[in-house]
Amino acid sequence: xxxxxxxxxxxxxxxxxxxxxxxxxxxxQFNIIDTNLSLxxxxxxxxxxxxxxxLIRKMRALGITQGWAGSLEAxxxxxxxxxxxxxxxxCAKYPELTPIGSINPTLPNWRGDLSRCxxxxxxxxxxxxxxxxxxxxADRTFxxxxxxxxxxxxxxxxxxxxxxxxxxxxxxxxxxxDLALLPRLMRxxxxxxxxxxxxxxxxxxxxxxxxxxxxxxxxxxxxxTDGVPTLLGKMPRGRVLFGTHAPLLIPEAALIxxxxxxxxxxxxxxxxxxxxxxxxxxx
Amino acid sequence: MTxxxxxxxxxxxxxxxxxxxxxxxxxxxxxxPGPNGGDRLIADIERSLPATGKGHFEKLxxxxxxxxxxxxxxxxxxxxxxxxxxxxxxxxxxxKMLLSMIQxxxxxxxxxxxxxxxxxxxxxxxxxxxPGSGPGxxxxxxxxxxxxxxxxxxxxxxIMQHTWFKTGGKQGPxxxxxxxxxxxxxxxxEQQFVCAHAGGEWQRGIRAVRTSSNILVETSGFDATAGxxxxxxxxxxPRRIIFGSHLPSRSLGTELSKITAANISAGDKKLILGENxxxxxxxxxxxxxx
Numbered sequence: 001x002x003x004x005x006x007x008x009x010x011x012x013x014x015x016x017x018x019x020x021x022x023x024x025x026x027x028x029q030f031n032i033i034d035t036n037l038s039l040x041x042x043x044x045x046x047x048x049x050x051x052x053x054x055l056i057r058k059m060r061a062l063g064i065t066q067g068w069a070g071s072l073e074a075x076x077x078x079x080x081x082x083x084x085x086x087x088x089x090x091c092a093k094y095p096e097l098t099p100i101g102s103i104n105p106t107l108p109n110w111r112g113d114l115s116r117c118x119x120x121x122x123x124x125x126x127x128x129x130x131x132x133x134x135x136x137x138a139d140r141t142f143x144x145x146x147x148x149x150x151x152x153x154x155x156x157x158x159x160x161x162x163x164x165x166x167x168x169x170x171x172x173x174x175x176x177x178d179l180a181l182l183p184r185l186m187r188x189x190x191x192x193x194x195x196x197x198x199x200x201x202x203x204x205x206x207x208x209x210x211x212x213x214x215x216x217x218x219x220x221x222x223x224x225t226d227g228v229p230t231l232l233g234k235m236p237r238g239r240v241l242f243g244t245h246a247p248l249l250i251p252e253a254a255l256i257x258x259x260x261x262x263x264x265x266x267x268x269x270x271x272x273x274x275x276x277x278x279x280x281x282x283x
Numbered sequence: 284m285t286x287x288x289x290x291x292x293x294x295x296x297x298x299x300x301x302x303x304x305x306x307x308x309x310x311x312x313x314x315x316p317g318p319n320g321g322d323r324l325i326a327d328i329e330r331s332l333p334a335t336g337k338g339h340f341e342k343l344x345x346x347x348x349x350x351x352x353x354x355x356x357x358x359x360x361x362x363x364x365x366x367x368x369x370x371x372x373x374x375x376x377x378x379k380m381l382l383s384m385i386q387x388x389x390x391x392x393x394x395x396x397x398x399x400x401x402x403x404x405x406x407x408x409x410x411x412x413x414p415g416s417g418p419g420x421x422x423x424x425x426x427x428x429x430x431x432x433x434x435x436x437x438x439x440x441x442i443m444q445h446t447w448f449k450t451g452g453k454q455g456p457x458x459x460x461x462x463x464x465x466x467x468x469x470x471x472x473e474q475q476f477v478c479a480h481a482g483g484e485w486q487r488g489i490r491a492v493r494t495s496s497n498i499l500v501e502t503s504g505f506d507a508t509a510g511x512x513x514x515x516x517x518x519x520x521p522r523r524i525i526f527g528s529h530l531p532s533r534s535l536g537t538e539l540s541k542i543t544a545a546n547i548s549a550g551d552k553k554l555i556l557g558e559n560x561x562x563x564x565x566x567x568x569x570x571x572x573x
Contacts, residue, residue, distance in 0.1 A: 255292030
């Protein structure tokens with residue numbers, strides 16, 4: 001699809017907005033970047049939007065103009081070169097998608113995977129799944145990844161969680177990431193850019209994270225009717241990015257949460273929905 | 284454009300109004316209403332109003348504590364027993380918007396039976412909430428629950444039972460699972476029960492209550508996990524599902540989108556978002572004076 005076709009798609013979005021239940025006058029008003037998408041199948045159940053074409057159709061209907069997409073295959077697969085290649089090829093079919101490759105630093109030659117993400121696939125960032133790949137921030141290997149990725153100029157997304165630990169498969173339990181060491185690691189690696197995905201931030205965590213330069217959050221699992229504006233009020237400007245965690249979570253949920261309390265003005269909403277993500281990409 | 288005009292991710296206002304949304308699980312200050320017998324409760328209701336307005340909710344049902352030991356605050360319990368006005372404060376302020384069901388304490392059967400008479404038979408309450416934690420929690424298969432269910436059935440009240448299937452086990456002995464609710468429901472085939480949160484881990488929860496035709500599932504209290512409503516409609520049918528918002532501790536986005544974004548018919552959405560709950564409330568509403 002070229003740019004003209006994409007714009008035609010946007011026009012179609014406006015025209016079909018009523019059909020999918022979105023106010024037609026609202027759909028085109030915002031540029032929306034979803035920084036927390038995944039493609040392909042979740043290992044534990046089928047999801048209504050686990051086909052890329054369906055996911056893209058939903059994004060267009062909701063007015064989501066760009067998506068940073070990781071791969072759910074990266075959770076359990078060990079041939080990450082293949083996983084990242086598959087992801088890059090799939091994203092190439094859709095102009096909205098930016099591939100975010102995965103690195104597993106417990107595997108031999110993870111630096112090779114990183115190099116391919118950067119050189120071959122031109123990815124702007126990489127995604128880590130420490131919980132599923134079996135390491136913590138205390139492991140030396142994490143510091144090595146942080147150092148290497150920062151040198152290449154990419155950003156890192158850390159999946160702090162993929163699902164509520166209370167609902168996980170009983171034979172595959174993964175606790176939320178312990179972030180206690182992140183402040184020190186970030187201090188040791190100035191220039192690193194790290195986005196924490198799917199964090200349900202506790203007050204103490206926000207206090208701590210707000211003081212660390214280079215740490216960004218997403219909104220996918222921020223709960224409470226005024227949870228998103230409250231988080232924005234506590235983090236430094238520009239450090240909270242819109243994310244849906246689709247297709248595991250319903251993308252409409254994150255969109256509605258940005259405005260349901262009527263507490264964010266248009267300028268803040270524009271920054272949250274796209275501006276902050278664009279700034280992270282440029283940083 | 285003002286923030287209040289935004290509909291991003293929501294159906295149109297017209298569509299939302301057509302659903303006639305009745306929220307069965309509104310949880311302002313759910314575990315304690317705060318100082319002065321309810322200041323935090325009132326503030327939490329006010330905090331929810333932008334979202335309930337945006338969703339065009341018609342009614343919201345919350346679960347007041349009525350002084351029978353469902354909080355850990357003896358001073359509050361005593362004050363509430365002495366002054367019924369404390370319990371009625373939100374209902375008096377929002378009489379057209381709020382419905383309510385008392386939180387019951389199955390660990391104190393005598394006090395709970397008295398409360399049923401006072402608040403369901405003689406008062407404005409429409410049913411009960413059996414909590415899953417706190418001093419009022421007791422697994423619903425415990426024999427204490429039987430006389431309470433029997434009396435609630437006589438009064439035509441609605442039973443909302445907190446349920447979860449947690450990976451790794453219960454958070455406490457007072458918590459109930461959907462399987463336990465199915466066991467209780469089998470003893471009272473004429474009474475309808477609501478399985479709050481569909482068990483949280485809904486793939487197991489839905490299976491556990493599937494053959495219990497007198498159990499409905501409520502939709503709130505867990506992440507906006509995709510596919511939930513589609514499975515619930517497929518396995519239970521659309522008439523055994525009722526919407527809950529869990530506002531304000533959870534969000535309109537998470538809870539409403541489970542239904543509005545689901546791949547089901549508009550008719551099924553209408554049933555889930557309000558009609559089923561109105562049907563469930565009909566028997567007790569008929570007993571209340573206009």
